[in-house]
Amino acid sequence: MYYTEEQIEKVRSGSDIVQIIGRYVNLKRSGSGYVGLCPFHSEKTPSFSVNPARQMYKCFGCGVAGSVITFVMEYENYTFPEAMQFLAEQAGIELPKTELTPEQKRQKNLRSTLVQINAKAAAYYYAKLKSPGGKQGYDYFKNRGLSDETIMHFGLGYSGQGGRELYGYLKNQGYSDRELSETGLFKIDEHGAYDKFWNRVMFPIMDINNRVIGFGGRVMGDAKPKYLNSPETILFNKSKNLFGLNYAKLGKRKNIILCEGYMDVIALHQAGFTNAVASLGTAFTSEQAVILKRYTDEVLLTYDSDAAGIKAALRAIPMLRDAGINARVIHMDPYKDPDEFIKALGNEEFEKRINDAQNAFLFEIEVLRKNYDITDPEQKTKFDHEMARKLLVFEDKVQRDNYIETLSAKYSIKKEDLRGLVIKNANMASSRTKKTFSQSDGYQKNGRKPKEKGIEYSYKLLLSWLVDSPELFGKVSDIVGREDFEEEPYKKAAELLYEQFEKGEVIPARIVNHFEEADEQKEIADIFQTTFKVNMNSDEKERALNELVFKIKEYSIDKKLKNLTDITKLQSLMIEKNKIQNRDKMHISLKDG
Template sequence: MYYPDELIEEVRMKNDIVDVISGYVRLQKKGANYFGLCPFHNEKSPSFSVSPGKQMYYCFGCGAGGNVYTFIQEYENYTFPEAVKMLADRAGVNLPEIEYSEEARKAESKRSKLLEINREAAKYFYFQLRAKQGEIGYNYLRNRELTDETIKKFGLGFANKTSNDLVQYLRSKGYSQELIHEAGLCNVDEKHGMYDKFWNRVIFPIEDINHRVIGFGGRVMGDGTPKYLNSPETPVFDKSRNLYGLNFARTSRKGNIILCEGYMDVIAMHQAGFDQAVASLGTAFTIGQASLLKRYAKEVLLSYDSDGAGVKAALRAIGILKEAGLTGKVINLEPYKDPDEFMKNLGKEAFQERIDHAENSFLFEIRMLEKEFNLSDPEDKTKFHREIARKLCEFSEEVERENYIEAVAEKYHIGFENLRRLVGNTAAKTGLAKPVERPKSGIQKKTTPEENSRRTQRLLLTWLVEEPQVYPKISRFLSAEDFTEELYVRVAERLFAGLEKGELNAASIISLFPDEEEQREVASLFNTKLLEPETLQEKEKAFHDILVSVKRISYEYNTSRLGTDVEALNRVIEGKKALEELSKTHISLN
């Protein structure tokens, strides 16, 4: 999808970022900017800044940042065209009809029709639950202690005992047999022809994050098999990249996501106020689902069944969460099997207490490992300690490994130094990790020269955005090519082009970068914390030092890469002259 740059900029300018974000976050004015609690990570003191001057937001806690489009994309999980449409509607800007290629038009039309037929099927199931024939399904849900409000919120329905009434209904609405079959709503065979996929089942509509029905799950009434049946994958339903309940959980802002096994667990938790609960869709938890969760929380609490299968699934999920860069913890449901059963017996306050004391995922893994050994037998106990050492070798960061060695040693009454040596020996023998060395006290990790260089360049870009009037005084000394990172060069080119015309439009630069991570980084370039010298003289010196540093970094960078290229040689010579002149030049900030 494509909209002209001029139209994108018009929509952005008609949506003041403070007004838009105020609809999601409580903001308080402090100086020139507004501050609030970041909606993208859990925090107690406000580090989320919104600048009306820059028309940008930036969180100094988690690094989230961008313009009004970025915010809507991140918060609502919209694509860029969806964010443009939402903000255009908000500002009363008419968008042109988007032109598709023939192939794209057909694909988009197919998706729209599948979503439409799913919505129609969901309405039909919903109606059937409330009709006489759906009484068995309604009673089942009420016996599970679901309220009418919850049933309505999740759009729960019922598929009749008859084998083809949904197919007949959809045909009467004008949908073709091919579309009904492609939507996964029917089966076809030689003996029975076309018949409903779901019958005699309570129906759980599965919605995407934008509340569009993309598939269904069905729980059989009685002793039929399988107990749970799900829609097959379709062009709109990818089980590995969707999660049940995420359409509600993504806006819960609880600071974590609770991952369950089943639909009923999710629904029961939402009804009890734990609206951050989600479940995988009848399949094992996947890396795609973990990546999806990472958009909304850094911590995932596993609330799987406490039986053997649940423990096995939890152990597998822990590995996937680690791979995705998420922190995992495990909620202890014992003596009950699942969250629904737990809350029915002990209540939501007790469940909240279990959440507050959720077990570290690594310590959970060790506790499950412990069950495989007889610790009263010295040989078995030694084997257990060796397995612990092997698992501790999985930590690549020495400080983290050291912390876990300490925690495990204390929990299992192993001598700290003994376990530490065992880990070191295991690492050396297996090559799993480098032997752990105790960090020397009082020594902190130093930043690298490369990071110092990048920070200096970010400081200069932020300063020019904060005080654009200084640019004409330094433009003869500075060019976009003086920056050593490709992204910084691209940003500087656009920024300087605007400043040459006397225009500052930093927020529009962000829209040039489609990648979310790049947008964050661009936002950070304009939000690096500046020093606040007390006097004008000190401020001018600080600015001059930063500018000279950037020129020196540029000169050294080009010199180190100098080959036989004459043009490159000229750049180095010019850079040296500019650096020498700049070093002697006073730059007034008045």
């Protein structure tokens, strides 16, 4: 859908950014703006800032930035038109129907087509499972204890024995090879077209809106790989989805059960634990932890009880902790996974295991202890030091002291001794951090990172400074015109900002409207969120502003001279070059405004 600048601005200005973002993020007042924990990456200290005056947000941790439209696009995984429609409905604004650009039509049609193809593929696999040719797959699911109702609920299927069955079916439906190749379901080359999934039971993967976006398949027999998943497409991103989340989000339980595989999720849902989810054929990611935080504050881990499962749990726990999620571990011994446990002992016993789930940090320490023979003094000393190092994850003193008390009692070490070890390790870590900063990251001895260099940072700083101090525009524009911003997207941003100044209405968030792609919006928004991070007196500010202006002007002149094709412009450029070198005559003073 194509929207005019007026329509975009009407939606943006009609959507209070603090109110909209406040529905997703717990914002707290800080000076003239608001801060909170970033919803796009894991963090413990708030670095996500919302500026109501500029109607923009920025995270100083991961760098995301934008307007209210950008936020909705990023958080809800919406396209630009979808975000516009969402915000318009929230604000009670009716958007007229307008024509799409050719590229917008192509992208929208392709996404829509892929959703249709995936839905038809899922229906085909399900029908195949229920046909005589799908008996092997159907028997597999029945032998795993799944009911027909569960098979239908999850849309489980079978891909057939042949290598071109689905391809032939969809070709008969009228889809082109180009469209089919975009789904990730086929291998299409000069030798022909082949189904990627064959002789496998199929697990449709749905997004939060119940659309089929990909598939997982388990082979029948001993072929490799045992499990195969769809490659990433414009619909399917493994890190931004979780199997079963479309159902789990509707559950009445306050927590979410995180499993290792699709069958564990399905078995738990069939047993009434409809809050179960799993990662998509790959290791759990920090992005998935952030997604889970949107729906719960507690995650129960049910990874397999073997060595690989324990390793996966140990990897997931810190990610969940960093996302602000309390994690607990469900012990399923003597059984390997939830599916085996429920088949053997039933739902009530699994409910008891949920209630008895172990604190995730205590689980980490328990696994750690198995690496040491604590009856040996040397081994016990090493374990105590390692335990103290792990306690550093808790920044809150009260929380850390509570764990110290619990661990000292359980592992026979005096509270004072364990606390002393924690302090010692904290000081050592702090010392190493400072050394790393100074040697590896380029940090100065005072802990501040050196100023960014380069013309792009100068562009950012000057444009943001002009928004903060519009009274300087006349003085600055006499020296640096819009044509002096040589690099995109700063060139376009400067043109739009200068145009706003000339009209007497400066709204930087409106400039973001001119860019539809989320990445472009973030980059433009970042321009107007760049500020000095040090306090300066008026003389220092004046000196910094002049350095900035002359740097941009010199860069512009030098680039024009370098790319000069019209010799008649040489003289005027050389005159400008001489003027800029004689700075006293072009000095910008802040004392008179």
